[in-house]
Amino acid sequence: MQVTLQSIQDAARSIAGAVMQTPCLPAPKLSQLTGADIRVKYENLQVTNAFKERGALVKLLTLSEDERARGVIAMSAGNHAQAVAYHARRLGIPATIVMPEPTPFVKVAATRSYGAQVVLAGEMLADAQAEAERRAEEHGLVWVHPYDDPAIICGQGTIALEMLEAQPDLDCLVVPIGGGGLIAGMATAAKALKPGIEIVGVEPELYPSMLATLRGEQATCGGATLAEGIAVKNVGVLTQKIARDTVDDILLVNEDAIEQAVNAYLTRQKTMAEGAGAAGLAAVLTTPERFAGRRVGLVMCGGNIDPRLLSSIMVRALAREGRMLSIRIATQDRPGVLGEIASLVGTLGGNILEVSHHRLFLNVPAKGTTLDVTMETHDRAHADRIIAALEEHGHKVKPLDLGESRL
Template identity: 65%
Template structure:
C-alpha cells in the first residue's frame, strides 16, 4: 500500500482530529442513538447501553472513516479513483460515499464474502472484484490493480483519517451517556477501537476501553501481550477476521486500551441471538462481538455502566436463521430425539399425541424403515419438537420413555447414517 499507511506514529491520532471529523461527517452520516438495554443488563449483570451503528445507511460504522478519508483527497486523486480491500462493511462505506462524491471506486473482496455484502457494494455503484479466499489474497490483487490503474488506497483501518472518523462514535456515546464506566468494542484491524479509545480517554480519562476479538483471530491480543499467535479459520465474525492488524492501530491500542477479551464462536452466536430476541435488532458476528466479550467474562463487568458498539448488522438472513435454531437447541427449547419403534399402524400418532398432550410442538419428523441398521419389523423416528425450556423438554422425553419407547437425544441436524 502507499506510504500513507506506513507511518505508525500514534501522535497522528488526536482528539482534535476526531472532533474535526465529527464536524465533517455531520449531516452525511447518521448520528445513531445510544440507548439503555434493560434486557441485556439482566442478561449480563451490568448496566448496558447500546450504540446502534447497524442503523447507518450501509448497515455499519465503516462509512464514518470512509467519508473522512474520501473527503481528504485532492481533485486529481478523486479523478484517478480509489481502491479498497474489504470483506464487506468497509466496502459498502467506501462505495456509498464515493458514489455520493462522484469518485470512481473499485472494491476487491474475498470470494467467500457473504453475498448480502457483495450485492450491496455493487448496488452503491462500485466495481467489485472477487478473488481469493482471504483478505490477504484479495489485497494482493488490489495491490496489482492499484499499481496498474494508479488508484488511491482507502485503507480499512490503518490510516489516521479513517481512525479519526471511527472515533466520532465515542464522542456521540459520551455525549449521550456521560456516566459510562466502560466501552466494549469489537477489534479487527484496530481502526474502530483506536479512534474510540483516543476520544474516550481524552474526554474521560478514567473510562475503561475493552476490546473483543474472536479466538480464531487474536492478532491485537497477541500484539498487546507480545505473543506470536495464529490467525486462521472460518469465523461467523468475518468482519473482524483480520490476520494482519495495523501498524498505526497497534501503537495506539498499546497506549490507550486496557484489555482485549477473546470470544468463542458459540458465544458470538449467543450474542447475535440475544440482540435479535431481546432487543429486536440485527447484529452480524462482528457487530455482536462486544456483547460476546461481556458474556465471556461477566464478572469483569458486573455492576458497571457499559457502552456496547453494535457496529454492524449485515448478516446473511440464512445464517441468522441457522443461528436462531442453534440457540433454541442450546437453550433446550428445540429438542431433537431418535425413537426406536415397532413398525405398526398408529405408533407415530401415539408419539405425536404424547408430545402434544404435554404442550410440546412437533416441527419435524423423519421416518426410517429401509436402512439395514433398522430391524425388519421395526422403524426409527427422528423427531424434533419445541418445548418451553430444557426441563419441559426433559419431561416430554421422560413421558415417551414411560410409554415404552427407546429414546436418545440427537444434535440438531443429525440424521440416520
C-alpha cells in the first residue's frame, strides 16, 4: 500500500460505519482565549477514546485469511493497544499486546477488557517492542506497528478528509507528533485536497524527536511529560520521509502549556483531553501571534487521561487563577481566634475548604499557633483582599503553594 490521497480515501470507505466520523466543530471559547478561529476535531469520542482505531482497523482489514487465523501482535502502552484489541475482537482475530511493566493498571485492564492477551515486558517501550518482535517471529504473528506502516498512516489520514469536508475553509492544521503516523497521513490528505493549507506539527519539549530528525540532529529525549502518548524517542522511517515533504513547521511545547491546554478543554469545552490530545492547543496558547486571526483546525486526538491527574490539573489551575487560596496564618493561641478568622473570611465572601492547626512547630511561639487555611475565592484580586483584611486584624499571613498546606 502506498500513502496517497486515493489510498486514504479507500481507507475511509473501508472503515465507514465501524469507526465513528467524529464531529469537527467551531470552538468560540477557545477562539476567544487564543485569538485564532479554532475548530476542534473530537477524536476522544471514539469507542477507545482515541484516533488510533482508524489506522488499526485499516491494517487489520488488509490481512489475509491465513494472517487473521495466525493472529496479530502489537506493542503499546496505551491507545494503540486498545484500538488493536478492540477491532481484532470485532473481526475475530486473536490479538497479543505487549506493554511495559510500569503501564498503569487502568490501561492494562482496558486492553484486556477488549479481549486481547496482554503481556507485560520490560521497563520501557523499547523493551516491550523487543519482546513483541521476538514473539512475532516465534509464533508467526502479524506485527501491527503503532505508526510506521502505510496502512496505519492511511487510516490516520482519514481524519484530515473529515476535517476538510466539515470545515473546508481551514487555513492550518495543528497536529500532535509522536512516531509521526498521524501527521504523515493527515498532511498527505490535506495537501492533496488543499495545497495551500499549512501543516504544523507539535511535540513536547522533552521529546523533540521529529524536529531533530528533520534537522539532521540527534534528539535529546527524556523526562516525565503529561503528553506521554507522543513521548517517542524514535520516529518512523516512512513517517519522517512523508513529514519532510509535507509538514511546514514543527513547534515544541512545555509542560505548563500542555497542562493549561488540558484544563482549557475541560473547563471551556467540557471535554476531556489527555496530554497528547491537548498538544495542538498548547502550541496555539504558546505562540498566539503565529495563529492570530487564522482558521485553525486542532486534532483533539485522545481523551484517555487518569482522573486523578485531571483533578490535580484542575486544582492547580484554580490556584494559578487565584480562585483557590492556601495560606498559613500565625496568630495568638486563644479561645475564639479560629471563629474570628472564619467569620472574617466568610464576611468577605471566601469559602473555607480545609483548616489545619499547628501548635507544636518549634518555630511557633509557645503561646502562639499557626493555621493552614485553604479556601475558594472569586479571583486573585478577591484573594488579595482577604489576605489584606486578615493582616489588618493582626494576623501574619503567608501564601502557600497548595502542596505546602499539608506539611
